[in-house]
Amino acid sequence: MLRALEIRDLLIIDRLDLNFQPGLNVLTGETGAGKSILLDSLGFVLGWRGRAELVRAGADQGEVTAVFELSPGHAARAVLAEVGLPVSDELILRRVNSADGRKTAWINDRRASGEVLRRLSETLVELHGQHDDRGLLNPSGHRDILDTYAALTTELSTSRAAWAEQRAARKRLAEAETALEAVRAEEDFLRHAVAELDKLAPEAGEEAELDARRRMMQAAERIREDIARAGQALGNAGAEGAMSDALRWLEGASDGAEGRLDTAISALTRAMAELDEAAREVEDTLEALDFDPRALEDTEERLFAIRGLARKHGVLPDELAGLRETLSARLSALDHSAEELEALSAEVRRTEKAYDAAAAALTVARSEAAARLDTAVAGELAPLKMERAVFQTEIAGAPEGPDGRDAVAFTVATNPGAPSGPLNKIASGGELSRFLLALKVCLSEEQGGEVTMIFDEIDRGVGGATAAAVGRRLAALAEGGQVLVVTHSPQVAALGAHHWRVAKRVENDVTLSSVTPLGAGEREDEIARMLAGDTVTPEARAAARALLVG
Template identity: 60%
Template structure:
């Protein structure tokens, strides 16, 4: 429920603050007093498109604040959470318009974008009038209104999920078909390349091992010569022989030196053992350095083949196994593609059957609801002096989509036998107002309750018809909140709260203000609406009669 509205320095309003009530709130006043300005202010704080220049002349900025009481399960709470705003029992919207045109919006003192503000506003208020392109006159919204009237939300959600499943299945089938087509165009290349890489059979580390082996072979001649010289220097003809001779000579001398050469002889024995081990290691290396020219040629051929393949595929040599695996997988996809497409086609057919089943059930619910809505509309139009008018909910086929296979439009014929057409094209201003009101009364019991605003929806009607309009507005307000801008005394008399919009001139400046009326002031205001400029006692008596009949 809209609890209040505060306006500062907007258009011809310097400052006003209103506290609205549950039920039917009526705003009256002379033509041009500024009633539409209040709606401009409310639209501004809700992020609706409106006048570009709003700041009052002489002010640096204008500000509008609106605050609402919300139940815990109100749908606006989800929007707040998605926007990083913690929901509270009270929702406060504040929007500032600077003189340079910059606009800033706040929700519960958290800055937000105009887009978020508009999303929030759609859950809080509905605006209805003779030029209501945001509400019932917007044919794009008729399907949702009919579905809500039919209480078909579960069927609608089932249809949307079935559509998503069908769309996904079709997308997967299309993607696989495109992939297979692309692979078929390069099949020869794939097969040749896979055969080439499989024959090469590269393993991680092969390139570095072959490179090391090749370098070793290339340097092997010089290395072997040096190692052979070292081996010869340590052989019996070299160091080993000399150490053996030295050891033999010391043995002969030791017999005469009383053990003085024992340590030296022991060291020489150890040296001979170490020397023997060194010779074995060197001999092993010499055997490893033994190769023929063909072995070097084979090593170089494989090394160069691996490097050429890596350049061809623009990868590192160690990444060639992954390339081979990827290309083999593409070949496998090509080979098994037909079977895969057949399986996906079966999935598409199953998803399509599930979607059509859900869409047909939703279509049936809409047909039943359309008949019911047409009947209740016929009953509702009679008290509004439109008993000869025909309201028709038309359901026609459309392309399949997330909302089913229907197009829904509310149409009217103002007289029996006359052609039906869109509400705004067939009905006159007064008729249109009554059609909209009747439709809203019929839909309100089953649609989400918001604060409803009616801008002179009673224009063009009077007498008993105006009374019928007022009573239906009051009926809408009985379980919620309705704000109505009206020139009809019959409607004004049915309000549970009444404000008068006035203009005044202060220091050559025109200002607009809104006054909450006392019971006696209501009598005077309704009398003015009945009599015009000169309010007579008879008009006051008629006003009291209207108020007493409520």
């Protein structure tokens, strides 16, 4: 609830500090004293769009600070957490308007945008009055109001989940149909390409292997002669024979050399082993180079086929195997598309049936709640001297969405037989105020008291017993919560738990507005003034005392 409101240099207010309390808070004063300025100031700090020129003449800037007390489960806590602002039991909003029109806001000492202020304001304050386009008079919010009244949290959750599931199923089906259409457009290409790739069956790394084999075969004739000569030079007629003779001669002479030839014999023995290994490698190479000329033709033919197919599809040769799998999968999807589409269509039908059931349940629940609300409002209208008026919650069809297929509108008929119409267009000023009050009394029983409710001259156009009935309902609304009322009605003012008087004064030819909390005696004076006008009579004082006593 709103605990404090501090205003500096706004319009005709130079400095004002107000401490509000739970219950019914009333603000009274003569017309033009500045009561509406208080609401303008509160709207300014809450980010509402209002007057463009707010800074008091001669001041550099205007400033408003509002302090709210947040209960543990208050909806404002979720907004603060979502936007990354500090969350505590106390919420301090401050907004400055410079003389050049710039506006700057802080939330708990952190800079914030006007949009965040407005989001918070929806959880903190409700303004009700003849020109209220944010609350009960706004038809776009009537369905949400009815849903809150009917406590349809579970039904709404079910509908929203069914809607999301239905949309997802429809999206999957649409995507599958689009993909199938694209595949069908290239069916001939796919079948030809897959057949061509299947016939060639290229493997990753095969192109490099074929290229190496081709180069080796192309070079075979040129290098084979040199390798053969080397083989002869290494054989018995060459190095192997000479080294064998040398080893035999040295071994025959070693006994007479008294060990001097042992090292040479060992070296020759090792050399003979290495020479033998070299001769075998040369022989193996000659065998490998001995190929059928047709093998070169076959290798070149497959190598060129792989490279040509890669160019045709715009991929690297090593990517052909993967392309084959991809195109085969698309072709398989095409061949099995009928089964897939039928399965997806069945899922769409299932989700549509679930959504239809959830939306229908919402319609039934809303219709039942609308009847209860209409009866409740009718019961409130009679004490407000509007027993002949008719309030009706109309439910009509609307485009389907996450919250069902219903459009909700509050309509009224002020006289029997008169046509009904929108709440904000049919009722006169005084009638509208009483409709709003009756509706809010009924809704408040379901909505709780975490939001500060503000009624701006909602008692305009009524008096006597009707004004007393308005006051009693405002007092009932304030039980367990907080209500602020700007009023000209002494009957309403007398029922306030806390009373402030708004007055104008002139200092040095400058008009300023002040707000004064009233004690018991001062309240009697103020209510007597409201009853009598400029000249307060003893009869007015007696009537004021009677109203205060109740």
